Amino acid sequence: MTAADHDVILKLEDVSKVYSGTVAVKRANFEVRKGAVNVLVGENGAGKSTLMKIIAGVEQPTVGRILLEGEEVSFSSSGDAVNRGIGMVFQELNLFGNLTVAENIFATREITNRFRKIDSREQDRRAAEFLERLEAGIRPDMLVEDLRIGQQQLVEIAKAVSLDARILIMDEPTSALSAAEVEILFKVIADLKARGVAIVYISHRLEELIRIGDYITVLRDGRITGQEKMKNVDTQWIVRQMIGSDAKDFAKADGHIPGEEIFRAEDICLPRVTGGLAVDHVSLSLRAGEILGIYGLMGAGRSELFDCIMGRHGHATGTIFIAGKKIRERDTTRRIRRGLALIPEDRQREGLVSILSVASNLTLASLSRFVRLFHISGAKENQAVTQMVRELAIKVANPAQEVSSLSGGNQQKVVIGKALLTGPKVLLMDEPSRGIDVGAKADVFRTMRKLSRDGLGILFATSDLDEVMALSDRIAVMSNGKLTGMFDRGDATEAALVAASALGHGPIPHGEPAYD
Amino acid sequence: MTDIPAKASVASASNGSVLLTLMKARTFIALIAVLIFFSIAAPNFLSAANLILMSKHVALNAFLAMGMTFVIITGGIDLSVGSIVGLCGMVAGYLVLNGIDLQVGYTIYFNVFEIALITLAVGILIGAVNGLLITRLNVAPFIATLGVLYVARGLALLSSDGRTFPNLVGKPDLGTTGFGFLGAGRLFGLPVSIWILVVVALGAAYLAKYTPLGRHIFAVGGNERAARISGVRVNMVKMFVYMFSGFCAAIVGLIISSELMASHPATGESFELNAIAAAVLGGTSMSGGRGTIGGTIVGAFVIGILSDGLVMMGVSSFWQMVIKGLVIIVAVVVDQAQRRLQQRVTLMQMAKAG
Numbered sequence: 001m002t003a004a005d006h007d008v009i010l011k012l013e014d015v016s017k018v019y020s021g022t023v024a025v026k027r028a029n030f031e032v033r034k035g036a037v038n039v040l041v042g043e044n045g046a047g048k049s050t051l052m053k054i055i056a057g058v059e060q061p062t063v064g065r066i067l068l069e070g071e072e073v074s075f076s077s078s079g080d081a082v083n084r085g086i087g088m089v090f091q092e093l094n095l096f097g098n099l100t101v102a103e104n105i106f107a108t109r110e111i112t113n114r115f116r117k118i119d120s121r122e123q124d125r126r127a128a129e130f131l132e133r134l135e136a137g138i139r140p141d142m143l144v145e146d147l148r149i150g151q152q153q154l155v156e157i158a159k160a161v162s163l164d165a166r167i168l169i170m171d172e173p174t175s176a177l178s179a180a181e182v183e184i185l186f187k188v189i190a191d192l193k194a195r196g197v198a199i200v201y202i203s204h205r206l207e208e209l210i211r212i213g214d215y216i217t218v219l220r221d222g223r224i225t226g227q228e229k230m231k232n233v234d235t236q237w238i239v240r241q242m243i244g245s246d247a248k249d250f251a252k253a254d255g256h257i258p259g260e261e262i263f264r265a266e267d268i269c270l271p272r273v274t275g276g277l278a279v280d281h282v283s284l285s286l287r288a289g290e291i292l293g294i295y296g297l298m299g300a301g302r303s304e305l306f307d308c309i310m311g312r313h314g315h316a317t318g319t320i321f322i323a324g325k326k327i328r329e330r331d332t333t334r335r336i337r338r339g340l341a342l343i344p345e346d347r348q349r350e351g352l353v354s355i356l357s358v359a360s361n362l363t364l365a366s367l368s369r370f371v372r373l374f375h376i377s378g379a380k381e382n383q384a385v386t387q388m389v390r391e392l393a394i395k396v397a398n399p400a401q402e403v404s405s406l407s408g409g410n411q412q413k414v415v416i417g418k419a420l421l422t423g424p425k426v427l428l429m430d431e432p433s434r435g436i437d438v439g440a441k442a443d444v445f446r447t448m449r450k451l452s453r454d455g456l457g458i459l460f461a462t463s464d465l466d467e468v469m470a471l472s473d474r475i476a477v478m479s480n481g482k483l484t485g486m487f488d489r490g491d492a493t494e495a496a497l498v499a500a501s502a503l504g505h506g507p508i509p510h511g512e513p514a515y516d
Numbered sequence: 517m518t519d520i521p522a523k524a525s526v527a528s529a530s531n532g533s534v535l536l537t538l539m540k541a542r543t544f545i546a547l548i549a550v551l552i553f554f555s556i557a558a559p560n561f562l563s564a565a566n567l568i569l570m571s572k573h574v575a576l577n578a579f580l581a582m583g584m585t586f587v588i589i590t591g592g593i594d595l596s597v598g599s600i601v602g603l604c605g606m607v608a609g610y611l612v613l614n615g616i617d618l619q620v621g622y623t624i625y626f627n628v629f630e631i632a633l634i635t636l637a638v639g640i641l642i643g644a645v646n647g648l649l650i651t652r653l654n655v656a657p658f659i660a661t662l663g664v665l666y667v668a669r670g671l672a673l674l675s676s677d678g679r680t681f682p683n684l685v686g687k688p689d690l691g692t693t694g695f696g697f698l699g700a701g702r703l704f705g706l707p708v709s710i711w712i713l714v715v716v717a718l719g720a721a722y723l724a725k726y727t728p729l730g731r732h733i734f735a736v737g738g739n740e741r742a743a744r745i746s747g748v749r750v751n752m753v754k755m756f757v758y759m760f761s762g763f764c765a766a767i768v769g770l771i772i773s774s775e776l777m778a779s780h781p782a783t784g785e786s787f788e789l790n791a792i793a794a795a796v797l798g799g800t801s802m803s804g805g806r807g808t809i810g811g812t813i814v815g816a817f818v819i820g821i822l823s824d825g826l827v828m829m830g831v832s833s834f835w836q837m838v839i840k841g842l843v844i845i846v847a848v849v850v851d852q853a854q855r856r857l858q859q860r861v862t863l864m865q866m867a868k869a870g
Contacts, residue, residue, distance in 0.1 A: 310745070336747040350745050353738035355805045364735055365746035367728040374727050418746065 006033035006214070009198050010055065010086075010167055015064030017050050023407075024050040026222040027064070031215075032167060035196045037189065039209045039230065042219035042242055048202050049091060051219065052169045055200070056088035057081030079108070087165030089156050091172045091202075097145030102127035104144055105159045130158040133191075135184050149176040157185065161192070168192065169200040174208065186212055206235055218242055221437060250445050250470035254453060258290035258473060261324070262457040263426045268308050268318035270301075270481075278304045279316070280481035286426065286457040291448060293472030294461040296501050301481035302461035303345055306428045309459075310342045311335045322425060336365060339425035343415050343432055345461075351415040352403050359385045359399040361414050366421040388417040393443055409440020416447060427451065429460040433467060445471060465494055479503045536861070539854040542847070543798050543814045550818055554825035561828060568707065572775075574820035575713040578813050579768045580791035581798070582720050583761030585812045588795055589737045590757050591804030592650065592657035597765040597791055599668035600642050601784030604769030606672045608635045609681030609779025612692050625690040628697070636766045642668055643762020647755035661758075665788070672781040681779040699775030709771045716767070720760075721809040733757060737804030793840070794819050797847045818843070 010032040017025040025047045032038050032055075042048050053059040055066070057075030066073050068084060075081040078088070095104050102123045110118045111126070127140035136154045144152060153176045160168055174182050189199060189212060203209055209216065209230075216233060218226040218241035226241035263286040270279040279301045286292050296302050308316040311332045320327045322339050329335055344350035352361055362385050363370065370381040385399050392413040396406060403414055412432065419427060429448070433441045448471060452458055462468050468475055475492050477485035477500035485500030538545070554561045580597050587594045608631055615625035626634065642664060649660035686692030701708040724730040732753045735743040744750050768787070773779045798815030800807030822843065826836045 312745070332744060333747040333749050342745055344742075344745055349739070350741045353735045353742050353805070355738045356734060360731060360734070364731065364743070364748070367731055371728055374729075376726050376728060376731070378726075422747070 006036045006198075008032065009034045009069055011067040012051075012055070012061075013065045013067065015051075015054060015061045015066070017047075017054060017059060018062045024222055025054070025061075028219075028222075028224050030217060030224060031227075032198050032200055033215055034166075034198045035193055036214035037193060037199045037201050037212050039213035039216045040200060040202045040219065041204075041206075041209060041216065041238060046219040046242075047222040048219055049171055050222075052088065052171055052200065052202065055081070055167070056086055056169055058088075082163060082165075085164075085166035086169070087160040087163035087167070088169040089153075089160045089171060089173050091175070093149075093152050093156055095144045095152055095156060095159075098143070100141050100143055101131070101138055101147075101155050101158075102140035104155060105130065105140075105162050107159075126162070127158070130162050131155075133161075133188060134158055136181065150178060150181055153177060154181065154185075157188070161188065165197065167198045167200065169202075171202045172204070173201075174203060174205065182208070206238060209238075210235070250442075250467070253473075254449065256289060256453055258287035258452075259455065260288055261285050262288040262322065263459075264321040265305075265309060266319045266321075268305060268316065268320075270304050270308050270313055270316045277481050279308055282318075282478070282481075282483045284476055284483065284486070286459060288425075288455045288457055289452050290473045291452050291458045291460065291471055293468040293475045294459060294478055295463070295465070295468040295475055295497050296461070296478035297463060299480075300478040300501065302478055303430050304481075305478070306342055306344075306430050306459070306461065309335075309428060310340060336422050336424075339423070341365070341419035341422050341424035341427055343412075343419050343427070343429045345430035345434065347408070347411055347415055347435070351418075352411060354404040355402060357400045358389075358394070358396050358403045358406065358414055361403045362388055362399070362417050363421060365418050366423070369421070369423075384421060388421060392417050392447060407437070407440070409436035409443070412436050412440065412444065413447075416444070420451075424456065426457045426459065429458060431462055432460060433462070433464070465497060468497070469494065477501050536854065536858060539850055539857070542850055542854075543811055543818065546797075546818050546843075546847075547814050547821075550821050550825065554821065554828070558825055558828040561825060566828075568710075570821060570824045571710055572707050573824060574817050575707075575709045576768050576771065577787070577790050577794055577820060578713055578816040579716065579764045580761075580787055581794035581812045581816045582717060582809055583757075583764035584788075584791040585795045585798070585800050585807050585809060586720070586724075586733055586757040587657075587761050588792075588800050588802060589733050589804060589807045590754055591737045591740070592754065592757070593661065593792070593802075594643075594646065594758060594761045595658065595661040595788050596642065596646060596664040596668055597761055598784040598787035598789075599665045599672065600639050600762055600765035601769040601772065601787055602781055603642070603668045603672040603675075604635045604639050604766040605773040605779040605783050606675045606681065606781055607638050608632070608695075608770055608773050609684055610675060611635075612684045612686050612695055613681055615690070615692075625692055627691045628686070628694045631692075631695070632698070632770055635770055636763060639762040639764075639766025639769070640759045641762070643759035643765075644755065646762070647758035650758065651751040651754050669781075669785075676779075676781055678781060680781075684773065684777045684779065695774055696777055697774070698771050699773075699777075709775075712767065712771075716764070717809060717813055724809055729753065729756065734805055737806075739805075790819065793844050796851075797844060799851065801851070 008031045012028055012030040015025060015028045016023065028051060030051065040048050040051070050059060054061050057078045057080050060074070060076065066075070073084065075084070096107065099107070102120070105127045106123050111122050113119045124140040131138050131140060134154050134157065136151055138147065138151055138155065144155060147155065153173065157170070157173060173185060177185065192199060201209070201213065213230040216228055216230050216238065217224060218238060220242060228237070266283045268279050268282045269277055272278040282305055284292070294302050294305070307313055308318065309320055311330050314330070327335065327338055329338060348354065353364065359381070363381055367376060370377050370384065388394070389396060389399060394413045394417065395410050403411060406414065416432070432444050432448070436444070448458055448460070460471070469492060473489055475487045475489065475497065476483055477497055479501050480503070484503040485497070487496065560566055580601070583597065584594055611626055611631045611634060615623045617623045646661050646664055649655045650657050684695050686695055698708055703711050724733070732743065732748045735746070735748055736750050736753050740750055769784070772783055794816035795807065795812050796802065796815070797818055798808070798811030798813070800812060819840065822840060823836055826839065
């Protein structure tokens with residue numbers, strides 16, 4: 001591969017994207033080069049997907065310019081971008097399950113005959129050509145919903161390839177592919193590259209990136225922190241740019257000794273809709289004042305485990321105990337009363353009622369504390385709100401403000417405050433530092449330390465290795481629904497955690513279940 | 517280069533906030549506008565007798581609109597209220613005239629107070645059916661209440677074979693007299709129905725603002741998943757709003773039968789649409805989470821005054837419909853514009869700050 005300078009085909013200048021509550025991309029300058037694989041990498045929530053959606057016309061930048069071959073463009077929809085030769089393979093599958101593979105590939109640009117009738121035979125023939133190249137044994141007339149997830153991902157790829165795009169964006173295209181399918185995909189990419197297509201490739205898997213990338217761009221907290229030719233960099237460089245030299249402030253452990261067991265889960269199981277178990281016979285115990293980190297990759301079953309503990313799934317099995325007492329209540333409302341509280345992973349969808357005020361959100365889960373007969377005592381409520389705002393250092397001018405006007409970090413503090421106001425004994429925190437800025441992260445970590453000192457048991461799930469190593473008293477590792485490792489802080493090494501989190505994630509032979 | 521857009525956005529932000537305040541007060545401005553317009557355009561409009569008469573008309577819609585407001589805030593819709601009005605009127609009429617035949621030679625007659633209670637219970641019960649369909653059987657609110665709309669209307673027609681129950685004066689020896697009090701009676705110079713409206717409206721507004729249930733109604737409509745995780749009993753909240761809506765409809769059924777001293781099975785047809793219109797005009801968001809009882813009452817008054825005023829001016833009823841429709845559409849367009857403006861102002865501020 002001669003990394004002779006490839007021409008820049010697309011350029012983003014000072015692009016920012018703001019959602020209510022979070023700045024997803026800040027003043028990004030990004031170049032895409034022809035006939036090359038432009039790799040984009042960053043931690044969860046760094047803004048990779050948002051940046052790509054801006055290029056693909058799915059999202060419009062709040063401020064900034066997009067230059068396509070030197071000419072300023074603005075895409076008001078993904079259709080616009082497709083017309084200009086930009087295609088995208090989305091991370092979330094954007095397929096119509098009720099239509100056939102060929103119909104999906106040609107959706108919105110159906111091949112028609114003279115009478116505007118869809119020529120399905122021609123569509124099937126052309127679709128078959130693309131599918132042939134992917135060697136996946138998918139027939140064009142199959143219904144998409146009958147395919148495995150990996151195969152669906154290949155259909156998505158075939159669809160993007162069929163656009164004959166000049167720029168092709170692939171957002172985590174290999175996340176559901178087997179090792180053999182990944183090889184095929186790389187062949188297709190090499191082929192496209194030879195034809196001069198600019199490929200933007202997003203992935204978490206560093207070894208993949210180093211293998212096929214020509215240029216690499218690293219994003220952190222919505223900012224671009226590094227742009228290099230791939231041949232000039234190594235893994236360490238990438239990790240340094242991703243995590244940043246400003247080491248995270250994890251707040252020191254204070255060396256208090258955890259007390260008695262406060263929480264125990266036994267044999268928690270949750271069946272998956274598609275068969276198998278999303279949570280597979282998980283048992284663990286937690287002591288008062290202890291922080292137990294649960295490390296795992298996406299889809300390892302951490303969030304599902306928390307959901308089971310909170311009683312969000314009626315069909316989950318297993319038993320939980322709080323302070324030695326078996327919890328018989330099966331619904332969320334009464335489990336909260338028994339001392340459980342969850343800080344969900346997805347703040348916007350599950351954590352906050354975004355159109356209500358900061359104060360109403362804070363007290364939503366604990367209103368009964370402020371009620372006399374049936375009347376909410378405004379004074380008591382205000383007092384609790386003021387106290388929480390001060391304790392968690394929530395930056396808000398007036399608690400009557402809508403919660404959506406806060407920054408992501410402060411929104412997260414509101415979610416934490418809401419959980420704390422219920423007076424929990426056990427706090428479940430799912431990715432508590434996702435998508436918030438460095439300062440707010442440090443605040444959140446400090447709060448966790450303080451709560452554990454006050455005797456709360458904390459279970460926290462994360463896919464951030466640094467975080468789990470720095471904050472936990474003990475570390476549990478989950479993979480594919482199972483608990484695959486349990487380490488004391490002293491014994492845990494990054495290598496051991498990564499190994500445990502990858503158990504059962506090898507190449508999967510087709511057609512047969514990978515695990516017993 | 518970078519300074520200029522920054523300044524421009526600050527300027528537009530402050531303009532935006534003045535505009536925002538005006539937009540937020542739009543229903544109230546509309547109310548004052550129609551009052552001023554008709555007091556000039558229609559003679560006798562401001563006479564006490566006319567104002568009281570209009571209030572009685574408005575009250576009927578206002579009851580339904582309050583129930584509808586809670587339902588819409590949770591993100592649902594209740595199309596069945598008009599039919600519940602009809603059916604409850606028939607229940608009351610039937611009880612006044614016939615009592616309940618126990619099939620063993622005895623017939624129980626209830627006094628007016630008991631009849632009112634039974635009728636309200638029927639309204640609440642139908643609301644509960646709506647709620648069960650929606651929470652337990654997962655039927656979409658639109659469909660569930662559409663089905664109940666037909667069922668309740670059919671039952672109302674069946675109860676009398678489509679005839680009217682006339683002349684509900686009752687018999688003194690059976691203790692069923694006095695049914696006219698609700699519709700025609702007065703307390704301290706104002707019609708009884710107005711007093712009931714005041715009591716129910718104050719109760720509903722209190723509920724919305726100062727009770728956990730009220731908070732939960734808004735939370736469910738704002739984000740059902742987040743509400744559930746916070747321990748809100750979402751299904752109970754939904755049951756309540758549909759039962760309350762049924763309760764409000766039953767009140768209207770009683771009042772109309774009492775005013776006319778007769779029960780007609782077709783009473784209340786298309787009332788649900790007026791109720792939705794009043795709620796929306798009063799700032800209730802069809803996507804849930806937003807709305808106030810006060811706004812809805814003002815909305816009901818705007819619609820009521822508009823139609824009564826146009827009648828007094830002699831405008832044809834066909835034109836009245838056109839005008840009412842336009843007012844509703846304008847209200848929603850302004851509502852959307854306000855939402856967008858508000859969002860843009862905050863987002864731009866954050867983009868500059870971040």
